[in-house]
Amino acid sequence: MTAPAPLTDADLSGLLARTALGDADAFAQLYDATCASAYTLATHILRSEQPAQRVLQQVYVHVWEHAAQAEARHPRAWVLLLTHRHAIALRRRSDAQAEAVSRERLGDMSIEQQRVIALAYFGGYSQTEIAALTGETLSAVRSLTRGALDQLHAATRVVTSPVALPRATGVIA
Template sequence: MKEAVYIGPVPSAGPDLQDLLVQVARGDQDAFAQVHDAICGPVLGLVRTVLRDPAQSEEVTQEVLVEVWRTAPRFQPSRGSAMNWVLTLAHHRAVDRVRSAEASAAREHRAALLDRTPAFDEVTEQVETRLEREQVRRCLRTLSELQRESVTLAYYRGLTYREVAELLSVPLGTVKTRLRDGLIRMRDCLGVSA
């Protein structure tokens, strides 16, 4: 059995990815076609491991390829290999898509909760309203007949003091006195502070 002997790097048939990116930075579309062919598979593979959704993976891969075309002038060979730079762009873009999807899902969840949550507790509101009505009725029963008639006509039927006086055939001053005294008794009965 013969031992394999390492004789050094195998010469490539064309420019390496780093040189191609430099040409892409100058707007060379043919160089970009070669970069595309070299990076498309690895970028799609990386993006699919992050996203797991084939359709979104293809979409993000397309976005990464466009970003490589637009940002090729930013590539700095001193900071790492061209493939690492491209895969870093791809990873960042895929993670951004995951975060965006999670944020969107969280917003939709919050919106759904708001749609289902009533602006106020309807049952509590109804019970409180019923209790308040009953308390008002009870307090109205403590008024004299003349006070109760005056309060009911003025505040529940919406008549003016003058209209109440005409309807009951009593002087306006008498209606005002009945209303004042009746409202004071109602206030005290309901426990409302002045």
């Protein structure tokens, strides 16, 4: 059995116009026709499935609420533009939060760990060079670096709960 032909921009424009009138079936068809490419884009930008799912949820709520103001000639491009904007905004917020947590965690490290990280990150020195500069053994520098990186990684790990994206069934609350 062959897959149905993809919907054209004209088809999607019609679905968007019906969505603007509150037609949940048209919205479900619009979602089905555009969600795969939107999800792929969000996942590419965010490099993770859970944040991408949250972005899609935001995007399709926006589509439902603002279908009347959409660029009706290019609905697929409009959905992808919304996806791109939402994903970039989430990525920037996540990056800023991770940086703030990392800076805070630097203060929680030992002086030796802070020195090793500063020399490696800001100074660009190798572990061998750091050992020579600090008088530590290479194994001590490696241990300090590993401990510091483990602390930073644990502190910046984003803890999220999964978000399920149910398929629209014709009833939108």
